[in-house]
Amino acid sequence: QSALTQPASVSGSPGQSITISCSGTSSDVGRYNYVSWYQQHPGKAPKLMICDVSNRPSGVSNRFSGSKSGNTASLTISGLQAEDEADYYCSSYTSSTTLVFGGGTKLTVL
Amino acid sequence: QLQLQESGPGLVKPSETLSLTCTVSGGSISSSSYYWGWIRQPPGKGLEWIGSISYTGSTYYNPSLKSRVTISVDTSKNQFSLKLSSVTAADTAVYYCARQGGVGATGGSDYWGQGTLVTVSS
Numbered sequence: 001q002s003a004l005t006q007p008a009s010v011s012g013s014p015g016q017s018i019t020i021s022c023s024g025t026s027s028d029v030g031r032y033n034y035v036s037w038y039q040q041h042p043g044k045a046p047k048l049m050i051c052d053v054s055n056r057p058s059g060v061s062n063r064f065s066g067s068k069s070g071n072t073a074s075l076t077i078s079g080l081q082a083e084d085e086a087d088y089y090c091s092s093y094t095s096s097t098t099l100v101f102g103g104g105t106k107l108t109v110l
Numbered sequence: 111q112l113q114l115q116e117s118g119p120g121l122v123k124p125s126e127t128l129s130l131t132c133t134v135s136g137g138s139i140s141s142s143s144y145y146w147g148w149i150r151q152p153p154g155k156g157l158e159w160i161g162s163i164s165y166t167g168s169t170y171y172n173p174s175l176k177s178r179v180t181i182s183v184d185t186s187k188n189q190f191s192l193k194l195s196s197v198t199a200a201d202t203a204v205y206y207c208a209r210q211g212g213v214g215a216t217g218g219s220d221y222w223g224q225g226t227l228v229t230v231s232s
Contacts (some may be wrong), residue, residue, distance in 0.1 A: 001173060005155070019152070036218035043208055045225055046149075046157065051218030089157050093216045097170050099147075099159040 004029065004090055004102035011108040017078040019106045024089035028100060033094035037066055037075045040104075041086045046104035047049060049088075050075060077107075085109040112137040114207050114223035122201075122230050128194040132207030132223060139188045140165040145214040145215035148181060148192045149201040151225075158203075163190055169217055196232045204228075 005023040011017040019047045022037075029035055038046035048057050050066035053067065053073060061077045073092070077084055090102040118130035133147070138145060147162035161171040163181045171179050175194070184192040194201060204225040211217030 034212065034214070034216040038219075040157075045222040046219070048218045048220045049223075051211065051220075054182075057220055059219070089204075091159070091218075093212075096173065097214060098172060099162070099170075099215065101149075101157045101159060104156040 001094060001096065001100050004092060004100055006088075006090060006102040006105045007105070009106045009108065012077075012080045013110045014080050014082065015065070016080050017034055017076060018080060018107065020077075020090075022075070022077045022102050022110055024092055024100075025071055025075070026106075027096070028071075029068065029073050029097055031044075032093045035066065035068060035073040036091045037064075038089045039084075039086045042091065046089065052074055058072040059089040069081040080109055082109050086102070096104070111211065112142065112211065112221045114221055116205060116207050116223045116226040116230070120227060120229060122228060123232050124196055124198055125196055126196065128192070128197050128201060128230070129224060130192045130205055130207075130226065130228070130229055132186045132190050132192075134209075139190065139225065140185045145170075145210040145212075146183065146190045146208045147208050147215060147219060149206045149219070150201075151206070152200075152203040159196075160192065160207075162210055164191075164215075176219055199230050202228065202230045 037050040148160040208219035
C-alpha cells in the first residue's frame, strides 16, 4: 500500500490560518470517511486531533478542523499559535482493511 | 485514565525476532468498541502502521510486513503483544502501541503509549 501524500512543510504566522492536504485514492481517502489527523511534537507520542474526517475528540481545540473532497482530506488550523508548531500526520482506512499514514507535514509558526 | 505502556528489549540482533508487549491499565482491553494497534516510526521518519488486533484475536496487518508479523492478545493480563521476525537495521524504530476506535480498527487512535526505541544491531 502506498503512503498518503502530504506536503513536506507548511508555515504561517501567529493568528493566521493554514491548511494541510492529504491526498489518497478511491481505495482509501475517497472511499471511506475514516480519515484521522495526528499532531506530534518532538520526542512525544502522536496525539489524535481529528477522526472520521471532521470529528474533534474531547479536549481538542476548535481551532482545528477537518474536511474531505474526493480523494483529498484537509486539516485546517485557524488562529495559529506557537504551540501548534509540530509534525502532522493523516491516516486513512483502506479497502484492503488496513490503515495507511501520510508522510507527515512539518508546521512552522513564523 | 487509560494508559498504555510498551515493554521489551531495546536492542535486537539482525535476523532475530523483535518482541514487545503493551500493558493496558485504567481500563479493560476486552471491549468490542476498540482495536489495539502497533505503529512504528524510524528515527527522523514518518509513522508506519504495523497491525491491529481485537480482544477476540481478530487481526489486520500491514501487507508489507505481514509475512514477518504476529500480534496476539492476552485478555487475562490486559496485554497485547508484537512479534516481528527476521529483523534488519531497517526495523530500527520507536514502536508505539495504541488504542483504535471504530469497527475493524477504522477509527482514530486516541490513546498511545510513550513509545519504545528498538535498535537492530549486532
